[in-house]
Structures are given as C-alpha cells and as structure tokens.
Amino acid sequence: MNARANKTGSLWGLLCVMLVLVLAGCSGNGSAQGVSEDGKLLVTATTGMIGDAAREIGGEHVEVTTLMGPGVDPHLFKASQGDIRKLDRAAVVFYGGLHLEGNMERVLVKMAAQKTVVAVTDDMPRDRLIGSEETGEFDPHVWFNVDLWTIAAETVRDTLIEKDPANAEAYRKQGERYLNELKELDAYVRERMLEIPAEGRVLVTAHDAFGYFGKAYEVEVVGLQGISTAAEFGARDVSALRDYLVERNIKAVFVESSLPARSMQAIVAGAAQQGHDVTIGGELFSDAMGEPGTDEGTYIGMIRHNTDTIAEALK
Incomplete structure (x- = not known):
C-alpha cells in the first residue's frame, strides 16, 4: 500500500469517528426519535433497490429516504452532511453490505451501536454468494438474482416487524404480497432468457455487475471492469474485450x-476497425434504478427493463 492509500485510509478512519460523534451529539433532537410528524417510522436506505423494498413492505406505516438516487455509483459514494442528517433522524437504516457501499460501510457498522442498522445481505447463505468465504470478499450485486433478493426483502420485513410491532400484521401482509411478486418476476426473467439461443446468451457490460444474473439465468457475463468500479481499467482491458467480441462474433x-x-x-469502434460490427444493445440499470415515478424507478420495473432489453438485443 502506498503513502497516498495510507493517507486515504487514515482520513476515512477519522471521518468515521467524526460521523459517529455527530450522530451521537444529535441524538437528543426530536427527529432522532425515528418517527415522522404524522407517526410514520423513519427509514433510511442506501440504495434505490433497498429503499424500494422498504416502501413496498412498509407501505403507509413508513417514510423511506434513499441516499443514492438514479445514476449514482455506490462503490464511489461519499456521504454528505445532508446524508448524515438522513441517517441521524432514521429509526432504521438498511444498507447492502458485502462492501457495496465501499468505505461508507465503516460508518454504518459503527452506527449500529446506537440504532437499528441492518445489512440486507446478512441473512443470505454464503454458499449462494459469488466470492470466497475464506477471504470474506463477495460480489455485492445480489439483487440481480431475484430469488436471492427475496431473502433481502424478508430481512427488511422482519426488521420492520421487530422495530414496529404495532404494525406487524400490515408488514406481514405487504411482505407476502411483495414476495409473491418477486417470485413471478423470477419466473419472467427465466422465461425471457430462454428465448435467446444458448450460444448467443452472452452479456457484455461496462463492469462486472451481472454475475448473479448470469449464474441464475444461464447467461455468460463479461465485464470491462471488475466487480467494483473503483478499480480502473486500462488499454489492455479494452483491447482484450474488443478481441473477445470479434472472436466470439458477439x-x-x-x-x-x-x-x-x-x-x-470505444470498444465498439475498435471492433469495427477489425471489420466486426457490434451495436450498443441498450442501457441497463446496474448499481442504481431509474428516475422516481417511472417503471424503472422500482426494483421490479428495473429488472423487467433489463431483462427485456437483453432479450430483444440478443435473441
């Protein structure tokens, strides 16, 4: 590790301490009690996918705030002063875990000593994750396996029931409805991927976010960058992926x-120089959902959009 990396780590360590002190110092104000003026449980989620699950299951009994909106890369996200206030006033904080939120995860883990802070991946069996239990490093993009994401939804449901037992029956009913919708979504994705001939079922994207999608729905996945966008790619990576497209006739x-x-x-242009035509098959939502108020602004709508985009481009 170089001096710059050491300095960055030290700064983040200091920031973690400062944020926890700020939260502790704010704990006496009314908003920190975790209930809105109209009596709703205040919930803060790091990503849109998690926030959507909390809204679907919590319904009218919760007020959900999401830190990372459309187009935000969670791997590189840095909490602002406004984000600290959102975390402070919440009764429950949900985050992805598995280092999805990068250095911010240190802050969230420290916060757990003062309020209910839950990683929605905590209850997922490690043998269903992509990665190594020996190193503790796992691919955090679990939402692309819809069946696996149902476990995250169950974690959200159970946390809300425990935190707000007065509305437990509502959370159970809304949770059951949402889980049934996820089961239907899982079947839909599976059926659409089977429309693509097996030899053409290759998904090439900017970074390796779709590993769970590929494993669950029998799609070969290739990314220019690794699991985290914090790792930079170089000219050699671009050339290798260009050659792969040409060789596989993608x-x-x-x-x-x-x-x-x-x-x-750039990769499309490079393939064209070698006489191989490659098109941009469309835009996929990977680490963030679409705009609020659109179909893609919900988890189910986002997954359906991705599925339909991939199927139409490759079949």
Missing part, C-alpha cells in the same frame, strides 16, 4: 446508467 454490448458510455463506445 453482436451487441450494453452500457450502464450509472457509468459513462464512452468505454463501451
């Missing part, structure tokens, strides 16, 4: 809403 690649499209456009 006709379409995909850009992501939370990442610049220029890297994939």
